[in-house]
Amino acid sequence: MTVRAGELVLEHASRAFAVRADPGRTLKGALLGRRVAGPPPVQALDDVSLRIEPGETVGIVGRNGAGKTSTLRVLAGIVPLDSGRVEVGGRSVALLELGAGFGRDFSGRENILLNGALHGLTREEIEARTDDIIEFSELGRFIDVPVRTYSSGMFVRLGFAIAAHMDADVLLIDEVLAVGDEAFQRKCEARIAERIAAGATLVLVSHDAALIGRTCRRVVVLDGGAVAFDGPVDDGLPFYHRLMGTEVPA
């Protein structure tokens, strides 16, 4: 079965992660078959099934460790599933962490090239977008200095500007917009709305219920790696607040 551009499908998706203080396994340990005792694996996704149609705007909420970021990483194709199926139609762009994929000693302009390349664009495709990206990022002359001198706000501006100009069918965004100032956040939201109007799908992970309320029409509440709620945002956010015990008394 093929998925349409902008469509996302998770079917009975499960994924566990080993949690250990010491991440480095050794060849010696592996050859001797030595098992290091530690906490049992954490089930980050536990039989999650989701179908997201092209053009939908979906917010994913839940407490820390509920599997939100893992879901995004699975959708982004970075982490494979233990079992189940994941399919994403068309070009997807993931904005998972500030400055991920930035070479610290490269200028902002060079990082646009590198990031575009990571998304599979050719030099011509990237160069055609560079001016728009720089203008959107509002970095001005800072675009030509090494990004190690950037503030975190500048990072998110550049990162978002790049992601927003990749003409993606699917935008996967993880809790990074909050770093920008309010004016820039509004600008990002407007840009996201533009992309959605053009037919793109948005999956947004955030703890900011107000942001989800403004940008998403559907909410998925994750709890313990499983879907606890999936439906319209007007019902989802109250459910989320009840789950978190942060209800605002009416």
Add this chain to the structure above:
Amino acid sequence: MRYRFLFEQMVRRELRQKYQGSVLGLAWYLINPLVLMGAYYLVFAVALRPGFKHADYPLFLLVGLTVWIFFSQSLPAAASSLLDQGALIRKARFPRETIPAATVAVQAVTFLVVLALVAVVTLAVRGTAGAPLVLLPVLLVALGALVAGLSLAVAVLHAYYRDVAPILGAVLLPWFFVSPIFFAPSDVAHHAWARDVLTWANPVAPFITAFRDVLYGGAWPSGATIAYVLGAAVLALGIGTLLFRRLESELAVVV
């Protein structure tokens, strides 16, 4: 070849990160092997003066050293490459092999420059420019495949098992001394079996011998040597690619 441009960018990244901020910058890529070669020359050609004789011994030494330095600098660089770029791997999806491939590409360019210098001098001094030189491109491709294949293997293994790079470092030093770099197998082994071990048990040895035959000796390498070289290249690239394919999907989790 959608990701050809990514590969270009990765090579730039590699070049920049390695020696960024140093006064001599990219020249270090050449200075390092040249200094190493100078040191080995002093030790083996001047200080130790081995009992066996090769005409123009410094050139004999340098041709083998050039091959060895490419091999022995590429593998450790590749081994740590995936961890060095961990931030990228954890947060973006792209063909992971571009990372070790870029590392090896940078080493390969250095190797080609140094080899060109050594080859020009060797051919001029020894007067060995002749028909066997047509084999040189074949040998270069084969050596590239050997190094690329082993690099893919050690890179992905080191991402899973953090003691691969230290083990590699520990193995490369004695490996250097048993490789026919400052000697030919017939110089040091007086028994046929010992000569065979030195010649064939070490996968790098036939490569060194072949390059030396062509550049320093102006002769055709033996058929067995050429067959070994090609076989080792295909095998290394095949195993390296297979291993990488098997293990790459979990890289975002393990690095």
